[in-house]
Amino acid sequence: LRDRLNALKAKPVFGFTRIGLFGSTGAGKSTLLNALLDKKFFLPVSGTRACTSCQVQISTYGNKHYEANIFLLSEEEWKDELRNLVLLLEPENEDDESDTDMEHAIGKLRAVYGEGAERRSYEELLRAKPVITIPHSRRITLRKAEAEELSKELDPYIRNQDNGEDSDSEMGSSDREMEERREKMRLWPLIKHVEVTIPMSDLVPKDVVFVDIPGTGDSNKERDEMWKKSILECSSIWVIADIERVFGGKEHEIMLREAIKAYQVGKCSDITFVVTKTDKTNAEEYMSTHDAILEQNKDLKIKKGRTIKEKMKRFLPSDSEILQKSDLLYTVSAKEYWRTEILSKEETEISILRDHVRKLHLNMMKNLVQDYVHEIHDFFCLMDVCAVLLLQVQPSQQDQLDAYMKIKIQELGTAAGRVFDHMDLPLLSGVKSARRLYKKNMEKFFNQGKDSRGFHGTLKAVCVRKGVFVSRIFSRLDINNLLAQPIYKCIDAPFGNIFRKQRSTKASLQLVIDEFGTEIKSKFTEVGRSTGLSNSRLHLLQQEMDIILKALERQILLKKKTIYESLELSIQTSLS
Template sequence: MDDFVCDTLAQAGLSDLIKVFKDEGIDRESFDMLQDADIEKLIPKMGPRLKFKNLFRRLKAEQTPNESPNHFPTHGHQKGEATDVTEVLRSTSGTEQGKRKSGQQLDSKGQPAAKRKCETNSSTEREAKILSEVREIMGDIYAKLQDDGDLNKFLKNEITKLSTDKREMVGVFGKTGAGKSSLINAVIGQANLLPIGDLNACTSVMIKVEANMEDKYEAEIEFITKEGWQDEMWSMWQYLCDHMDQENDDEDDDYENKLSAHYGKDRKQTKPDEFMDPKNFREIPEFLQSKTKTLTFHSAEMLSEGIAKYTKNDPNQGEGKKLKRLYWPLVKCVTVKVPNIPLLQHVTLVDLPGNGDRNKSRDQMWKEIVGKCSTVWIVADITRPASEKQSWQILKRTASLMGNGGECQNIHFICTKSDVFEDFQQHTAEDRLNLILDRNMKTKLAVKEEFKKLHNVKKHFSEDNFEVFTVSSKEFLVGELKEHSEIPKLQKVLQDLNDCHSETLNYVSGAHGILSLIHGASKRKEDDRIKEVCKALEENLTSLQTESINNEMKKIYKAFNALLQKGVEESKNSCEDNLMSTLYPEERDGRGFHKQLKKAVENEGVWVPKEGREININMKLASPLIDSIDKEFRKTFPNDGKCGPFNGAINKFSIVTKELKEKYKNVELELVFLKSEEERLKMSLNKSIRKRKKTVYNSLTKTIKEKMEDCYREAAAFTGRGTLQNMRETIEKHVHRSKNTMFEDAKKVMMNHLDNLMVDVLKTLEDTMRESIELSLETDDLSLPDVSAQLERVQKLHAELNSC
C-alpha cells in the first residue's frame, strides 16, 4: 500500500478503511481499477461504502484529460457542491482514451474514431450530472442518519432502495452464415470483435456482449456442470453405439461433433469411464472446479481469436491443420466485455443459437434469456428472406417464450448483405444505389406480408411490434454507400433502450420524497390532526384503492377460469386427434421418424432438429389450453408497459388524493413522501409482475410435461424391432388414460399461480403503504439531521427533470 491511498482515505475522513485496503494490497494502480463488486467486498457496511463511492466518483470526475488514468488529486468538493461528471461519463460511456493498437472503435469509414466528447446529447449529459449530484446528496444523508430508532432505520432502507441498475437485453437469432456476428460487430463499431467463420463453423453457445467499465477486453466463460456433461456424454455415446449400423442423420452428426470436438481423434478409442479423466481438462481446470474462467485481452482481434475454441463448432477444424481441442460442448455461456461502447452502457446483446439444447442447464439458460429479452433481432440473408424457412421457424418456435411467456416488446427482422448483387461492381455508383434501394423496398414489403400469415405469432405480437431493417455491415464500415445501410437505425434502437430518463426521474423523485419526509418530521409539532390524517389515508388504502384493485382481480380470475374450462373440454375432445399429426407425420418415413421420436421421448417430449419441424408433444397437448387464454393473457399482462398489468389497476393506485393534500397542509411534506413511495412501489410491482407472469403462463405446458414423464421414460426404454410402434402406442394409451385429469390439473396449477400472484401483489401494496403511513406520520424522532438546503436543491433538480 502506498502513501497515495493512505493520504486519500485519511483526507476524506475514512481512516478506518486504511487497514482494509492495506490487507488487500490496494496500491495506487489497483485503486483506479476498483469496480462496484470490489468495493462491495472491501466495505460491507452501507455508510462507509456510500462515503467511499462518493469519494471515488469525485476523484474520477476531477481527473483532467492530461492526467494518467492512475493519477487522482487528493482534494475533494465541499459538501453540497455539484460534481462535474463529464469525466465519469467519458470513462463509463465510451470516450476513447488515446489510440488503440487494434480492436479500436471505428467510424463509419472503418477508421479509428477521433478522440471526442461523450457521445450523448446535452440533455442526457445533464441528466447524468443531476443523477450523480442527487446520489451524492443521498449518500451524505445516509451517513448522517443514526443507526437506532425505527424512523432512522426506515429512512436508511428507503435510501438503499432508490438505487436501480437498468439493463435491457436484446436477443439476436439467425441461421449459420446469416451474418449475426458481423452485424453485432458493425452496430457497436468493433469490426473484429466476435469471431466470423466460414459456413462450416458456426456459433454454438450463447455469447453476451456488454460494456466494460475498465479499459480492457474481457471474456467470462461459464461452463455447464460436470454432472450435466457426464450425463449428456454417456447418453450421446450410448446412442451412437446403439445406432452405429444405421445411416447417420444431422442430429447424429451433432452428437459425433460434440464428442470429437473435445476428445479429438482418440474419441472412439476412449473408454466411457475415461471421459472424465482430469487430463482431458488440463486447459480448463475451472470446468472441474465449477468456476468461471476469465480471459483478458488487449484488443478485439486477440479476444476474437482467444474465444473461438469456446464458441465455434467447426467440424473441419482438423483437416489440413493441427488437430486441437474445442471446448464449446462444455460451455454454457460466454460474456464478452468491451471497453468504450456507449450503446452497451445499459444494454446486453446476446448472440443466441436458434433453438434450445440437449444439455438441460444450457437449455434452461437459453429459455430464461429468451424470456428476458425486451427486443429480439431475427437475422436473415437478404437473398430470400421471405421464404427463408429457418428464420421464420425460429420466430414461430420462440414466439410464446418471448411474448406471453416473456418480456419482449418488439421484433426486428434484419436482412443482411444488402449490397450483395451479381456483377455489382460493374454498375455505376448511381445504378448500384438504385439497385439497393429498389431491392430493400421490395424486401421489406415481402417480409411484412409473410409476417401477416403467422397467426400464432400474432397472438403475441401485433404488426406494430414488427419492423424490418436492411443492412450491409461491410458497406457501413468501409463502403461508399454506407449512408443507405440501416445500421444507424439499429444503433438508434440501442440508444433508445439506453435512455435512463425514467430511472433518473424515479431516483430523483424518490430522493425528493425522502428529504421531504425528513424535513417534515424534524419540524413536526404536536398536532392532534396527525391521527385524523392517518385515518383518512388508511380509509383510502383499504376502502378506495385496494378494494378497487381486488375487484378488478376478481373479474380477471373469473374470466381466466371460464376460458380455461373451455380449453379443458376442448383438450379432452381433441387431444388424441391432435396427437396423430405428431406421432404419424405424413411427410416423414418411418425409419427417419423413429430416430426423431426416440430423441423426443428421451428429452421429455421435445426434439428440435437443425432443420425442419420440431417435435413438441407437450406443446401439442397443451395447445387448446394455451389458445383459450392467449388473448386475455396479453391484455392482462402486456409487455409494452403502457397500460400496466391487471388492466391498469396497479398504475391507477393512489391514496394521496388532491383533496387530502389541500385539507392537511400541516403534513404536506410527509404526503410528498407518500406520493413518491407510491410511484416507487408501483414501478417495483410492475417489474415483479412482468417476471412472475412468465411462471403463470408457462405452467400449462410444464404441468403437461410432468404428467407425461412416466410415459416418456417407458417409451424411451424400447429397443429393437417394433420400437416405433411401441413408442406410439405407449404415448397414445397414456394420453387416453390421463385425459380426464391431466388437463384439469394443468388448469388448477395455472389458476393457483395466478391466485398467488394476485394475493402477493395486494399484500405487498397494503403492507408497504401501511408501514410507510405509520413510520412517516406516527413516529417521532428528534435525531433527524437538518436537510433544508439539500431539499431545496433536489426540489429544483426534480422540477428541471419534470420539465424535460
C-alpha cells in the same frame, strides 16, 4: 430512514439495455455484430454455416482492454449431459443407423474422452480421465490490449466444430500453435456461454449488451435453459434472417413466436426484424446492381413488414405499441459496409441500426433515471416527516383510514378477478381445441422422422429431456409446447389485453391498478385536509403509494411469466 438510504445507495442509477440477436444457422448474426462494433473479424464468420457454437454476450465497458470470460458447465451439469448423450447412443436394434444428432453426440464424447468414447458406458466414462485439461474453476479468462489479439485467442473456444473448416487464425500457424489451438477447440462440449467486454466507443453506448442467441435453442439442457432465460431478459429482440430465407421455414416461425412471447411475458419492449446479406440480388438488365438492391430492400420492407405484422396480430392486441412501429424491419449488408463497392455505408443501414440502438438505450435510461429521481424525492419527503415528531392524525382517523384501505384492497382483488374472468371462455375453448387436435398434432410430430435414419434415438432424447430436445436435423422439438399451442392460440389475445400497459382497456389489469392508486391518493388528500396534515406528510403518503404500486408492477411482471408458462409445465408434469 436508514434502510431506505442504504437501498438507494445499493441501487444502480443506470441499467443494461440487452439486445438479443436471434437467428438461425448462417443468418449472419456474428457478421452483423462485427459491423455494428466496427470490428471486421472479431467474432468468427463463415459464409452460410454456423460459426459460433454457444451463446456469446458482448458489452461495452470503461476498461481500456478487451476481455472474455468463458464459462464451462459445472461438474454436475456435465454429468447430466453425459448421461443424456449415452442414452441417445444406446442401440435400439441391429440396424447400423446414424444421423446428425447421434454423430454430434459422438463428437462431444470423443472431444472430452478420446476415440472410442461412444462405446463406453456412463459409469465407465465417469471413471475415465478426460483427454483435455478442464480448469478447476470452470472458467477461462482472456485479456488482451487489442481486439485482433482477443479475437484470435477466443476463436477456438467459440467457433462451431461441426463445420470442419480451418479458420484464418490457423493458417500459417506453427505445429505447436496448432496443437494448442486444437486442445482449446476440444473444450466446446463443456462451454456454457461466453461474456466479452470491449472498451467504450462512439459507435455503441456504454451499458448496451448484445447477446448472440442460437435460433432454436441448444441440445444441452443447461444451455437451452439459458437460451430461454436470455430471451425473456432482453430489452429488445432482433430476429435476424438471411434474405434468401426470409419468407419461410420452421425455424423462422419458432423465432418469431419466441420473440412475441418475450414481448408478452418478459422484459422485452421492442421487436425488430433485420434482413441480412441484402447485397445478394439478381439485377434486371435495365437496372444497375445498386438500384436493384435499393428497390429490393424497399419492396422487402413493405411486403415482409406487412406479413410480420399480420402474424403478430394473431397473438397481440391489434393496437399494441409494437404493431404501430414504422421502423419494424431493416435491410442490411455487412459485406458492403466493409467494401462499399456497390452501396455507400449509409445505404447498408448499419449506421441506421446503430441509431436505433442509441434510441432504445436512451429511452430505457430515461425511464430508469425518472424512477431513481422519484425515489430520491420520496427519501427527502421522508426526512422532512421524520423531523416533525408530532403525529397529526388522530387515532380514530387512523382507524378509519386503515378500514378504508382494507376495503379498497378487497375491491382491488375483486376487480382483478373480474379482469381474469375474461380468460375463462378462451381458455375453455382452447382446452376443447387441444383435446380435438392432439392426435393430429402428434401424428404430424412423428411424421417428421418417417424418412430419417435414427429417429428412434431422437425420440428417446425428447422423452429423456421431458418433451424438449433441440435436434440438429429437426430443429426444436417440444411436445409440451405442441400440445399447448391450441390453447395459446385462443388465450394469447386476451392474455395480452389483461397485461397490457399501454392504452389500458376495461379488460386490462393496469387500469384496475391505476384506478386503485387514484382512489387511495384522493382519500389521503381528503384526510389531509380534514386533519391539517402537512404537505410533506401528505406528499410522503402519496409517494409511498407510488412505490407500492411500482413494486406491484414488478411482481406482476414476474408472475405473468409463471402464469403463461404454466400450461406447458402442467403438460410436462403430467406426461413425466
